[in-house]
Amino acid sequence: MIDLHSHILPGIDDGAKTLDISLEMARIAVDDGIHTMACTPHIYPGLYMNDAAGITRHRDALQAALDAKGLALKLVTGADVHLVPGLLDGLRAGRVPTLAGSRYVLLEPSHNIVPPRFLDSVFSLVAAGYTPVITHPERLVWIEEQYPVFAQLIQQGAWMQVTAGALTGKFGPRAKYWGERFLGEGQTHILASDAHSTGRRVPQLSQARAVAERWLGAEEARRLVIDRPQAILDDIAPSRVPAPPQIAPQRGWLQKILRRA
Numbered sequence: 224m225i226d227l228h229s230h231i232l233p234g235i236d237d238g239a240k241t242l243d244i245s246l247e248m249a250r251i252a253v254d255d256g257i258h259t260m261a262c263t264p265h266i267y268p269g270l271y272m273n274d275a276a277g278i279t280r281h282r283d284a285l286q287a288a289l290d291a292k293g294l295a296l297k298l299v300t301g302a303d304v305h306l307v308p309g310l311l312d313g314l315r316a317g318r319v320p321t322l323a324g325s326r327y328v329l330l331e332p333s334h335n336i337v338p339p340r341f342l343d344s345v346f347s348l349v350a351a352g353y354t355p356v357i358t359h360p361e362r363l364v365w366i367e368e369q370y371p372v373f374a375q376l377i378q379q380g381a382w383m384q385v386t387a388g389a390l391t392g393k394f395g396p397r398a399k400y401w402g403e404r405f406l407g408e409g410q411t412h413i414l415a416s417d418a419h420s421t422g423r424r425v426p427q428l429s430q431a432r433a434v435a436e437r438w439l440g441a442e443e444a445r446r447l448v449i450d451r452p453q454a455i456l457d458d459i460a461p462s463r464v465p466a467p468p469q470i471a472p473q474r475g476w477l478q479k480i481l482r483r484a
Contacts, residue, residue, distance in 0.1 A: 224428045225452035226252065227261040227322055228303065228329060228358060228384060228415035231426065232281045236264040236271045238419045242288060248418060249289055249296045252426035259456070260426065261322055263301040263329055268309075275320040278302060299323040299456065303331050303358060306338050311351055321353070325458035329384070330355040335364050342375060349380040354461050356382045359417060361389050361401035370401075373410060380461065382412035382451075387431035390414070393423055406438055409467040413455075414447045443468055 230238020231248050239245040252260055262282045265271040278300050286298045301322040304310060313319035314328065321328045328348070332338050348355050360366060360373055360383055373383060388394055389402035405411045414435065418426035428448050436444035446465060454464045 224255070224257045224432070224448040225259045225456070226257050226416050226418070226426055226428055226448075227301065227356075227413060227452050227455060228263050229260050229418045229426055230264055230303070231260060231298075231418060232262045232264050232278070232285060235273055235277070235281055238264065242285075244421060245285055246288065246292060246294070247421045248426050249292075249294045251421060252416075252418075253294055253296050255427040255429050257426060257428060258295065259297045259299065259452075261299050261301040261329075263303045263322075265305065265331070266302045266313075266319055267305040268307055273302060274318045275300070275302075278320055301329055303329050305331050306333070306341070306344055310344075311347060314348075314353060315351070322356070323456045323458075325455055326352060326460075327354045327356055327382070327455045327458075329358050330381075331358045332360075332363060334362070337365050337369055337372075341372065342379070345376055345381050346379050354380060354382060356384050356413070356455075358384050358415075359386045359389070361385055361405055362394055362398045366401050370404075373405075377410060382461070383410055384413050384415050385411045386417050387414050387428050388416070388424065390431040390434040403434075403438070406435060409469040411447065411467055413451050415452075439468065 230236055231245050233239045233242045233245045264273050266273050282298050282300050289296055300320050302320050304319055345355050385402045385405050389398040392399050414431050416426045418424055432444050432448050435447050451464055
């Protein structure tokens with residue numbers, strides 16, 4: 224499997240604090256069946272002042288440490304990019320990295336408030352040739368009031384990344400409800416761990432893949448953690464990648480997840 228959202232690089236954001244933690248996270252990922260992981264620290268001006276060059280240096284150092292330990296995990300670069308003024312200029316200049324140098328870029332909306340001109344900002348990225356991959360929409364505080372916006376974003380050309388731990392209940396019933404709804408309504412392109420540590424937020428995908436398989440079948444579950452992530456790494460145009468299935472909910476599906484919430 225391929226995990227395209229992690230905070231495994233040590234000491235540069237709110238993820239792994241030390242190299243030892245990074246190495247243990249890598250062991251957990253390999254044991255779970257993950258062979259490739261994107262190092263995607265936050266880029267948030269004024270708080271996490273990371274850039275492409277620094278992320279690449281830290282990735283190279285961690286890859287060397289993994290290789291020395293015999294851990295079969297390939298690291299690629301990226302960033303968990305916050306939607307701020309100047310983002311498009313940063314992407315064009317190469318200061319803000321995309322996922323493995325592709326057209327795909329992880330885009331993190333504000334957790335607590337709807338970003339101003341959210342639709343317009345995402346569309347400007349699409350118009351410039353990028354494919355924004357919106358991170359963990361199921362965990363946003365404002366998802367209840369703005370859920371239809373995400374369907375509009377997909378129509379504009381954005382992709383959605385649901386957190387694996389949301390589907391397994393690690394973020395509580397609310398995130399599980401919205402994660403299952405994104406999944407069941409065909410609005411999830413990839414699953415990723417958004418791993419930060421060796422505790423609750425670990426780099427694991429297999430349990431969430433099993434949840435997706437129960438909802439959508441083995442083929443689509445594979446696409447969520449292998450095929451579409453690989454298409455991102457290979458920089459395949461979104462139009463050439465199978466879209467999430469638009470399926471009719473199973474009988475009682477909505478009522479069941481509403482009871483869980």
